[in-house]
Amino acid sequence: MFINWRLRELNLKIVYYGPALGGKTTNLQYIHSKTDPRIRSEMVSLKTRGDRTLYFDFLQLELGRVAGLKPRFNLYTVPGQTYYTSTRKLVLQGVDGIVFVADSQAHRLEENRESFWEMRRNLRELGYDPESMPLVLQCNKRDLPNILSVSTIHEHLGLNGVPCLESIAIRGVGVFETLKTIINLVVAKAQQQL
Template identity: 35%
Template sequence: MAIVNHSKREINAKIVYFGHEGAGKGTSLRYVYDRIKPTLRGELKSLPTAGSALLFFDFSPFEQPVLDGYRIRFHIYTLHGRVANPAAWRMTLKGTDGLVFVADAAAEAFSAAQHSLRQLRDSLNSYGVGLDDIPLVLQLNKADRAGEVAATEVAAQLGLAECNACLTTALSGDGVLEALTTLSRRIMVRIRESGDLPPDDGCGADNSADDTADAAQPVSRPLAPEQVADVVPDVAPVSAFPDGLRVSVAETGVSVEEGTVRIPLEIAHSSGVQRLVVTVMVAPG
């Protein structure tokens, strides 16, 4: 479960890239790391673990608070290489708030994906957690070499029909950020619905000149690198709020189309609510 620090008004959530050997977990994680603005991310670390390597880093996806005046920080983990001891995965999965299940999209790798999924279920069950209890995105990787693949069909064959599924090519980065975008949004919705956040009192709003200047520059998010192209007003203020300011991601409307990510935001202030759409243009890597 995400850790909420009320004194710092910060939320820390854990994401694990899980999958079979050679699926592209480490490559995906490194691509995400490379595309995030350095000032928003921690150091990428690697620790040896019984024949494999634990890769991890943390980052903040937004310059300013987005969840009821709270900043959110994601901690990303994966095991890279051959994992000989299943206990290593169990320890890595402990306390995870979201999963990217990475599988080779090739038909001949389907049995490896099935075995990996069984291992994932067993590891989560050891903590009394089911696969349905955690937001999960299926990332079918190496799509450029797999021929014709229908992500939704593969998801159904794996028993993950209710999960979001996407095709990716981690070496080039195609689809990798979109997969993380989908998962991070689901995690934020889950946190909001958990009831762990108190009613916003306006104390978490950050309107410093430095942050305003930073927001005007191209920066990287987990939703997309090279941020902010433009901000387009969508709907006029619609309801009254107490004094203070709150910025949050709208419940619906995030879209990713051919290098363009649109993120609907709701800005609540003393005179009402204004809805804006942030359009992010992703430059080629």
């Protein structure tokens, strides 16, 4: 969290984390395509030639003044491929809240779990307490066959009391609901801290 009192700006960083091809970039692309250009930046994507995320995607949303402050939300994704472990940790630096984008297909369960535990490890290594980090679970690809129930995914990740939303990011279903949920959690935590 970064507050600039001279400019009355409140900057918060939200990272979309999760296994490869789970829909993290798709979430940001949808947000970018549907928001008024006056309240968002351009979307920057550092991609491989194969159109996969290499480093991160970035998009900033800036709302009008709220109670005298101008809130800005910096949205990042991490590269999902296993290969880029060290890069994911770099993107988590300064994070205020995380959306974990899980792939709901049954055969991706283990990858979800690995990614989730790696995220917790990375947070601890950066000096954060994973238990107190604002977190939202987004179960994506709900339109595909052979998907697991949300409660099964929730349970396998060992989550307790974490908000969970269903989504079909490619069609925008659940994308803004997820964003609103994480923003509310992050702001509630900021209120406690200040």
